[in-house]
Amino acid sequence: MPLTPxxxxxxxxxxxxxxxxxxxxxxxxxxxxxxxxxYQAEEEEHVHLGWAAVRDYWRRTAATNECIxxxxxxxxxxxxxxxxxxxxxxxxxxxxxxxxxxPIGGDNRTFAILRRHPxxxxxxxxxxxxxxxxxxVRRLYELSAxxxxxxxxxx
Numbered sequence: 261m262p263l264t265p266x267x268x269x270x271x272x273x274x275x276x277x278x279x280x281x282x283x284x285x286x287x288x289x290x291x292x293x294x295x296x297x298x299y300q301a302e303e304e305e306h307v308h309l310g311w312a313a314v315r316d317y318w319r320r321t322a323a324t325n326e327c328i329x330x331x332x333x334x335x336x337x338x339x340x341x342x343x344x345x346x347x348x349x350x351x352x353x354x355x356x357x358x359x360x361x362x363p364i365g366g367d368n369r370t371f372a373i374l375r376r377h378p379x380x381x382x383x384x385x386x387x388x389x390x391x392x393x394x395x396x397v398r399r400l401y402e403l404s405a406x407x408x409x410x411x412x413x414x415x
Contacts, residue, residue, distance in 0.1 A: 263335040267347065270374065270381045271332050278330050283318045290314075291375050291382035302368050302388040326356040327363075332370075343376040344384075351388065367391060367399075 263271075270289055277285035290297055299308040299317060308314045331352045338346045349372075354365040373385040391399065 263337055263347070267335075267337070267345065267374065267381055270383070271335075271347075271349075274383075275330050275332060278328055281322060281325065281328070283322055286318065287315070289383055291377055291384050293377070294375070294382075294384045297383070298385040298387070300387040302366070302390045324357055326358045328356070329354045340373065345374050345381070347372045347374065 274286055274289045277283075277289070296310050297314050299314045301308075301317060301321075304317065308317045332349050333352075334350045336348045338348075340346055349370055351368045351370040352365065353368075354363055356363045368388040368390050370389065371385075371387045372383055374381040375384050390396070
């Protein structure tokens with residue numbers, strides 16, 4: 261199932277809200293009727309289950325982040341019945357943290373479950389899965405190679 265325009269609009273909205281640091285707008289992309297939303301951030305050891313835990317994560321993130329930019333790509337969807345869908349996608353982030361001299365960035369394979377709601381699609385689960393260390397280190401080595409070397413003839 262391709263990413264429908266309605267699903268794409270939710271991802272665009274949450275991406276833009278992260279960029280503004282607008283956590284009320286981020287929460288509005290979630291199904292407020294769901295008693296136990298699930299959020300697993302890559303940098304957190306434990307899963308956040310339930311509104312109190314998810315809101316606490318967002319509160320701590322707002323206090324730490326000076327500026328963040330996220331992009332989403334390579335969407336794959338799998339219907340989970342008539343009114344739920346699993347969306348797997350790549351997420352890239354660039355982040356400036358308060359008190360840190362340089363920004364950081366990274367890539368995650370991310371999975372979200374959305375439920376069809378009277379107001380449109382809303383998130384009920386979000387899981388960020390960073391690359392395994394061997395994949396991450398390989399990517400760092402690839403990024404360190406001079407771009408013009410890629411075209412060098414083999415010996």
